[in-house]
Structures are given as structure tokens and as C-alpha cells.
Amino acid sequence: MFRSIAARVALADVDPPTRAVVAVAVGCAGVQALQPAPPLSIVTSVVLLLLAPGFVVARSAHLDDPLLLLVVTVAASMALDVLMATLLLYLRVWSVPAFALSMGLVTVVAAIPAALGAQRGGAT
């Protein structure tokens, strides 16, 4: 059982593209938390705020059409940005590192349903 939980936490059952995006997002969140200067901050922000969380969410719906996947990736990422930023502001814990780390966390959490689905269905 412990091994199963560890596997889920490590997203071992998630498909390779999603796992790679989650890993990149976590890395970008870590870099962003250190508040780098442009152009690094632009690259990490685009990945973390415009692409990664939405991509993981979109993959869970198995969107086959690349254009639909792209649009949902960007739209869902923006939606998550808005929701997370608003939440942090209402909680009065707003800061760039907190925002970056929370978006990294959101990306990881968004991949968990895919991991569970993979364990249930055998593939994602």
C-alpha cells in the first residue's frame, strides 16, 4: 500500500508527456520562487502560468485535436492563474514566490486524477 501511495505521489502511472510537463512546472516554480530577472522570468512564467497547469488538465480529458488541446491548455491555465491569484489575495498571503509555488502545486495536483485514471484504466 505504501508503495502504491508513493507511486501515486511520484505520478509513476501518468503518461510521459504529462509527467515531463509536471516536472518542468515544478522546476519553473522553484526558479520563479527565487524571483529571477528577465528573460529567465519570462520563460519560467510562460511555462508556469500559460501552459503547464492547463496542459495537465487538458490531458485528463484526452483531447485528441491538437488545436483544442492548445486552446484548452491556455484557457485552463489562465483560469487557474486567476483563481489562485484571487485566492491568495483574499487570504492576504499574496507574493510572487507564493503565487509561483501555488501554481506549481496546482500543476502537480491536476495530474493526480490522471494518475488515478491510469491505475484504474491501465493507460492515460
Added chain:
Amino acid sequence: MTTISKAPTSDSIDVPAWARWYVWAFAGLAALAVGLAIRAATEVDTPVENDWGLVGVLPVGFWVGLFTLNVLMVIAIRARRLSRPLLTLLLVSLVVTLYGAPIFATGTPRGEVAWRHLGIVGAISANGRIDPEIDGYFNWPGFFAGLAGVVESTGISAQTIALVAPIFNVLLWLAATAVVVRAFTKDSRHLWLSLWLFALGNWIDQDYLSPQAFGFFLHVALFGVVLTSLTARPTLPLSGAVSLAGTVGGIRLWWTSREPVEPDAHRRVAALIIAVLIGVAIVISHQLTPFVLIVSLLLLTLAGRCWTPGLVLIVGLALVIWLETGASTYLAGHPVLFVNDADQVVAANLGERINGSDGHVAVVAIRTTLMMLMWALALCGFVKLYRRGIRDLRPLVLFMAPFLMIPTQSYGGEMVLRTALFSLPFTAYLMAGLLLPGRGRVSYPLSALIIVVCLVISLGTVTARYGNARFDMFTPAEIEGSRELYARAPTNALLISGAHPTPWRYRSYVEFRHDTITDLCENVPNDASACLALIRGRALRNPEGALVMLNRANRESLRMQGELPALTFEALAEMFAESPDARLIYRNKDVLIFQYPPLAER
């Protein structure tokens, strides 16, 4: 309602055509056309000295570039084998040309509201919290909160983001619209012409850095999900079901005959979660968009084409919760929905806008004509598609849904404009359906007709969209004047501008109270002395005094729109100069700033 989709297919799209000589030739011509248009736009000087706006001052090179792009697009659509890279390049070229013209002309954001939105982002970043007492924006703060995150995370200045926002937003809108149109048709020519008409016909000018532009992208993207992964198809026609089982039984039979187009339940659940996520982001970001979203979803559900009726209920519930919590402060004094009678609605949306100089009145007439023309073409397009056997009611339902909002929301007199925006993806699809033949290549005469339609819409859009350029494209002197205003204002001073087109409130949004002479003197529009007395009284009551800024854009706006007689404005400037209480503290060629000193200095 019976919906039988018989969209034509295009098998030629899958054949790679990127290597064909004409693709490279067209790409080169497109680059030349964009270069020509951009170069021409950079030659435009501010201030724009024409009541018709940019259309009156853009050099011929701009029009040659725009004309060339339209011709290239129609020829590209005629080709036996469509090239996606070429069509994408042409579309991006059009967006850069059409939406980038004022950017290349001035290098600064256009319109007061974009500047104001920078101030809201700055206030949120600086305070690290949302204070709903400030104003309505802080009751729907989602977009501004997200933007504050992007600005602080990237390190890109908010002003730079505001500058490029129209191009970025329209490209996002086009991508989302492409998803929606592809749910209606497999005909690639139809898709590309729809996108072209969307980009050409978007004269509404809501794509600046704003919550409505953001909300519109999410709105269309959400329908991209609904029309693909969450769409349903009744297997029985409603009329057939009713004739079989009576009215009530027939409707029930028709409803239960619906099938999901996406057979996998897990995928549908995931798509529903995505739709809810996007819907909630819309609810907390913009006052109007959720209502249009809910009405559109409801009509689509009632048409039997949305598999999950729960989606409209969830978004509706989210809206109610938000109105009762996050937006409750604003709603305590402002009803979010208010019903006007027909006369009030017409007056607010059209009548009150048809005032002012001859050029301005002509521009407003062109806006109205263009809007009506596009809607008429769209309706004819639906009839043509229907007669061809494409009896998909979804485009018509989604085209019509925003119109239902007109009687219920005056929305500051802008609801008709918002309706034009929300129906635009479907207007464009239906218009393309009218212009294209059902099958076979586009004939030469038809190609010529499509080019003419595109050119008419191009000319109409540049006129309608940039018709206020005389006062919504600010000069460097006006922007410098606003900087001086904030640099010289004592904390808590009252800041007064001549009229609304002012590049201000981009900083110190909360620290200063901002007002305009047009608002303060609303009840004495023709009496400069009474107006001055009102301003003076307001300024002297404030312990920190007031700064009054009068600029060129204010004057032109008042003259062109006939809000406050220009003579009154000129008289006010003279009276401020002669007033013993006020002193001129700054002037440049476009700006005057007078100060009513703080109490301690009087």
C-alpha cells in the same frame, strides 16, 4: 428542434502543400504587404487631426497592404490544396496589420480605460489584497489578480502588456473561434474564411487589456469544449417525436433520445470539470460575461445539443454565490441586472451615441451600418446553409443568445456593442457559409465578390474601430502631462480632468480621488461660470486642494461627441487662468495643469 449536420468535407487539406511554389510566393507577398502597412502606420503623427479618425490619415501604403492581404487570402482559399501554414501566416499578418496600426503609430496604449486598468493592477500588487469598497472593479477582481501575477512574475511592464494586448487577445480569440467553427463544419475553406471574417469584422474595439477581452476568450474556449467533448445529438427529430407521443411525451422522448458525441464517460467528466473551471474564472472576472455564458448554455441545452444540463446549473450557482459574496459590496448600491423599456435601451445604445461633429456622426452611422450588414449576411448565411441541408441550429442559437441580453442590461449603453462581440464567432461562420459555394472550387466571379465583401468590411472596420482616434490616441505631451500631474499632486489631493479620454489612473489608483469636469458639471453643461463654481467649491473643501488638468484629448472629445460645448471648455480654461484661487503649475503644448493649493498654503 431537428439538427442534422451534413457539413461538407475537404479531403485536400491533408495533402501537404507547404512546398508548392505559390505558398512561398504568397508568404513573401504577405510579408511585403505587412511591411508596407506597418511602415505606413508609423508615418501617422499624433494627434490625429481628423474627425473620421485613423481612416482619414492612414497613408495609401496601409491600404495597399490591407488590400493585398485580402486578395491573397481569397486566392489562397481558392487553391485546390489549402496550405495551413500559409493561411495561418496570412491570418497573423492581417491581425498584426489591422490591430497593430495604432501601436506602430504611437507606441503607447490607446484609450483611457486601458490606462485605468494598469492602475488597478498596480493597486492590487501594492496592497496585496482585494478591497471591494474601492469600486466595482474590485468586486470582480479575477482578471486583475491574474494580471498582477503575470506582471510581477514576468517582470514585463504592465504598459508593454497593454500595448500589445489587442494583437495577443485577437490571436487567442481566433484560436478559440477556430475550435468552435470546426465543431460546425469540416470544410477547411469555411473555417479559414470564418476566421478571416472574424478578424476583419471585429470593429467593436473590446480587445484592449481588459476583463471583457479575457472573459470573451474564456467564453469562446468554453464553448470549444462544450461543442466538442460535451455536445449531444438527438437521434429523433422533435417534430417526429411529438407526432409519435404527443406534446409532453414527445418532448420527453426527444430529450431522452439524445446521445453524447463523446462516448467515454470519464472524458466527459474531465471536460465538464474543465468547463466548470473556466466558467468560475469568468464569474469572478467580469460582470457581464457570465450572464451571456449562462443564456447561451441554457439555449444550447434546450436545443438538445449540450449533453450536461448540469453545467448551466453549476455556472449559475457559482454566479449566485459570487454575487452574494465577492460582489456583494458593489451590489448593495448597484443592481447588476436592470430592465429598461425599449425606448431607454435604444436611446442608451444608439441614440445617445449619435451626437457631435459631422465626422463623428458619420463614424457612428458606419458602425451601425456595418453591424447591421454583418448580422444580415449572417442570417442569410443560415438560410443558405439550411437549404443546403446543413440543419445545425447550434450556430444560430449561439448567434442569437447574446441578443436576449439587450433588454435586460443597458450596461452603460454598450450592450449592443457587447452583443456584436459575443455573436461575432457565429456571425463570421454564418457569413462565410453565405459567401462560399456548397461544393467545388470558388469560381472567379464569386472570388471577386468575396474580395469586395472583405474590402468593404476592412474599410468599415478601420473606420468604425479607430473612429475616435482623434481623442483616444494620446500624444507624448499628454502622457507627459499625466506624469507631471502625479509628480506634483500632494497626497490626498483631488485630481480633476477635463473629460474621460485622459491617460491617467495608471498609478496611485487608490491614493487619489479622480473626477472629471464632464461628470461634475453634468447638470450645468452650458454654463462655464456655474461649472467653475462647482469645481472651485469641491477643490476648496478638500484640505489638500485639487489639481485640474485640461488636455487636447479632452477638448477634442467634447467637441466631437457634443457632450459639453467646446466653448464652455475653452471658457473654463480661461477662467481657471484668471481665477485668484487657482494657479497654473504646468503647461506643455497639449496640457494645462492648474492647482488649487492645500489649505495650509492658502
